[in-house]
Amino acid sequence: MKVSSTYLAQCDHSLLEIFKSEATVYFHWPFCKNICTFCNFNKYKKPENKLGQDFEKKMETSLIRETQTIFGLTRVKKIKSIYFGGGTPSLAPSTTISRLIQCVKQFANTDEKMEITIECNPSSLNMTRKLEEYFKFGVNRVSVGLQSLDDKKLKILGRDHSSNDGLMMFKQATEIFGTDAVSVDLLFRKPGDTIQSWENELIQILEHKPHHVSLYELTPEKGTRLFRELKSGELTIPNENDTASMYLLALKLLKEYSLERYEISNFAKAGSRAQSLHNMSYWHGTQYIGIGPGAHSRIFPLKANLRESRIQTLDPQSWQDLVERNGHATRLCKQQSRLEILSELLITSLRTIKGTQPNRWNLFQPQYSMNDVFGAAEPLKFFYLDGYLKWGMNGSFQATDKGLNVIDGILPTVLNVLSEYHTRHKFTP
Numbered sequence: 160m161k162v163s164s165t166y167l168a169q170c171d172h173s174l175l176e177i178f179k180s181e182a183t184v185y186f187h188w189p190f191c192k193n194i195c196t197f198c199n200f201n202k203y204k205k206p207e208n209k210l211g212q213d214f215e216k217k218m219e220t221s222l223i224r225e226t227q228t229i230f231g232l233t234r235v236k237k238i239k240s241i242y243f244g245g246g247t248p249s250l251a252p253s254t255t256i257s258r259l260i261q262c263v264k265q266f267a268n269t270d271e272k273m274e275i276t277i278e279c280n281p282s283s284l285n286m287t288r289k290l291e292e293y294f295k296f297g298v299n300r301v302s303v304g305l306q307s308l309d310d311k312k313l314k315i316l317g318r319d320h321s322s323n324d325g326l327m328m329f330k331q332a333t334e335i336f337g338t339d340a341v342s343v344d345l346l347f348r349k350p351g352d353t354i355q356s357w358e359n360e361l362i363q364i365l366e367h368k369p370h371h372v373s374l375y376e377l378t379p380e381k382g383t384r385l386f387r388e389l390k391s392g393e394l395t396i397p398n399e400n401d402t403a404s405m406y407l408l409a410l411k412l413l414k415e416y417s418l419e420r421y422e423i424s425n426f427a428k429a430g431s432r433a434q435s436l437h438n439m440s441y442w443h444g445t446q447y448i449g450i451g452p453g454a455h456s457r458i459f460p461l462k463a464n465l466r467e468s469r470i471q472t473l474d475p476q477s478w479q480d481l482v483e484r485n486g487h488a489t490r491l492c493k494q495q496s497r498l499e500i501l502s503e504l505l506i507t508s509l510r511t512i513k514g515t516q517p518n519r520w521n522l523f524q525p526q527y528s529m530n531d532v533f534g535a536a537e538p539l540k541f542f543y544l545d546g547y548l549k550w551g552m553n554g555s556f557q558a559t560d561k562g563l564n565v566i567d568g569i570l571p572t573v574l575n576v577l578s579e580y581h582t583r584h585k586f587t588p
């Protein structure tokens with residue numbers, strides 16, 4: 160059967176309309192009990208006592224108000240997932256979590272089984288009761304900030320919990336939510352880590368049989384206490400070669416425990432339902448609405464065809480004041496060019512085993528295909544021939560297993576090829 164290009168264009172158009180009507184939501188709760196030495200997220204020490212309670216109450220009101228305003232600016236009709244991150248969202252009153260879920264349901268359609276995740280820190284108070292309440296309110300996925308099983312290292316990093324607290328929380332969360340619904344966050348390249356100590360620590364964690372692991376390399380960021388401690392020589396962390404060996408060792412061990420990599424830092428039990436749907440949507444270019452201090456969004460506004468990026472005001476007090484005054488506290492709002500959208504899509508999706516999907520690409524760029532750009536690109540020849548990049552059966556552009564290990568070294572070339580092609584052919588910016 161011959162399919163006309165007009166028909167295809169109409170299909171893409173209606174798919175685009177559906178795409179613009181769906182989004183995920185991220186809520187940022189910016190407070191933590193203690194500030195970890197390595198952290199460069201948008202976080203603040205939790206305000207104490209009565210002052211803290213009033214502030215938290217106002218946070219809830221402002222989060223609801225900002226949700227209402229930002230939803231009103233979009234064409235979103237359906238929410239696919241909700242994620243509570245921070246900071247430490249498990250420090251927020253559980254009633255706030257419940258009200259925010261209800262608020263989203265009020266403004267958009269949701270599936271009964273929509274994924275709702277909350278990050279939980281083992282240091283949060285009364286966690287068993289809180290986990291039970293979250294479950295009752297509809298939260299169905301928990302990410303436990305375990306980070307390490309070495310108490311000395313947890314202390315050096317400024318964590319306010321012990322390895323035992325972390326394991327207790329993991330166990331309780333698993334009992335309440337089920338094994339597929341609990342993820343653990345782990346850090347490697349910590350001060351004092353050696354390849355051997357990392358191997359022992361990881362095996363010890365894997366013996367607890369998590370179905371989902373998020374594995375992060377500790378990167379010293381300027382402005383953090385850890386950065387200063389490393390600069391002064393007070394602490395040391397493994398060099399780049401040892402860090403690469405630690406990652407490869409982790410890949411091997413995780414595989415032995417049937418945890419499959421589906422993104423460079425994320426591993427899920429083979430055959431389980433443990434993958435994070437929220438993060439998958441984000442990596443593959445789904446629209447997302449970020450609410451709260453410092454939250455980021457990528458949304459299609461009501462009267463525009465291109466996507467816009469938004470960043471909310473960082474400081475919680477200024478954010479609250481602005482929300483009270485304007486209904487939202489966006490500090491930066493910018494329409495994205497097609498080139499920016501495609502670059503972001505490549506940066507996030509090439510880190511996954513699925514790679515960049517042609518249907519997603521075509522929605523953002525109907526003027527040329529991925530194959531037009533990357534199929535015969537001279538600068539990528541080496542990556543194809545040496546087995547770093549490949550094409551999937553459905554026409555997706557993917558990094559191989561070997562390519563995923565060094566994807567940060569490949570991406571700059573991929574992005575240059577795209578930018579050069581886009582500019583050379585003078586396509587719509």
Ligand code: SF4
Nearest residue numbers: 191194195198245246
């Ligand atoms: S708990 Fe998380 S957000 Fe808070 S300071 Fe530590 S790493 Fe940063």
